[in-house]
Amino acid sequence: MSGQPETEQRIREAAFRALVKHGYADLSIKDIGDELGQNPSLIYHYFDSKDELLLSMLDVFVEIFLGQRAEEPITDAETELRRFVGQILHPEPAQVEAVMSAPPSDIETAIARVFVELWAHATWDDDFRSKTTAVEDGLRDAVAHIIRAGIEREQFRPVDPEQTADHLLFLLKQGIHTQTTTDRADAVDQVQTIVDEILADISRES
Structure with a gap:
């Protein structure tokens, strides 16, 4: 089908924006079609269901x-x-914008909401759980890679890269979740403070 990758990407972007507005439980294919500015039937030419579309959208992360x-x-x-x-x-x-041509205006809030919605749905859905696990594994490997490079260049002490990466990612996830689901507006700032303490602790110069 001509233009298939571009159309699929536009549908993912529309789903992202619609999910931010409606949440997973209330989100419908019609909502996504409205956001896309197309008849919802178009979406079924590319994705069999809402869940298949949202699973593919995790690749945006x-x-x-x-x-x-x-x-x-x-x-x-x-x-x-x-x-x-x-x-x-x-x-x-x-x-x-490097991967989405039309992101929501408040992208920080949007990404946090989508993260919370999709990770919460993974509680009940094995396919989502498998996908969120893969996303987190990729983030963990990226952080461990940076820490390992710091150890090799003697910028960091010889800590366990994987364990330290897990520690950092748990903090980041908790901060985003807390800020999104509570009135703790300082949650992300508190996470940044703790991250600074961890970096000071593993730094060779500390």
Whole structure:
């Protein structure tokens, strides 16, 4: 089908925006079609169901936060790790626009809401659980890769890269979840403070 990849991407972007507005439980194919500006029947030419579409949309997370990171050389591990943490806690419009042509205006809130909605649905759905596990494994591997590079360049102490990566990702996930689901507006700032303490602890210069 001509233009299939481009149309699929537009549908994913519309689903992203619709999910932010409606939440998983209330989201319908019609809502996505309205956001897309097309008859909802078009979506079924590309995706069999809402869940298949949202599962494919999780690849957007991978592109936003990972991209080609694993292939990039690391010269300053601490700077790279701070950049990675910053991208997750405070994603910038330009960062998202690199993989989405029409992201929501408040991209930080949008990504946090989509994260909470899809990860919560993984509680009940094995397919979603498998996909969110793969996304988290990719994030963990990326963080461990940065930490390992820092150890090799003697910027970091010889800590366990995988365990430290797990620690950081648990913090990031909890901060996003808490800020999105409670009135703790300072949750992400508190996570950043703890991350700074971890970086100070593993730094050779501390």
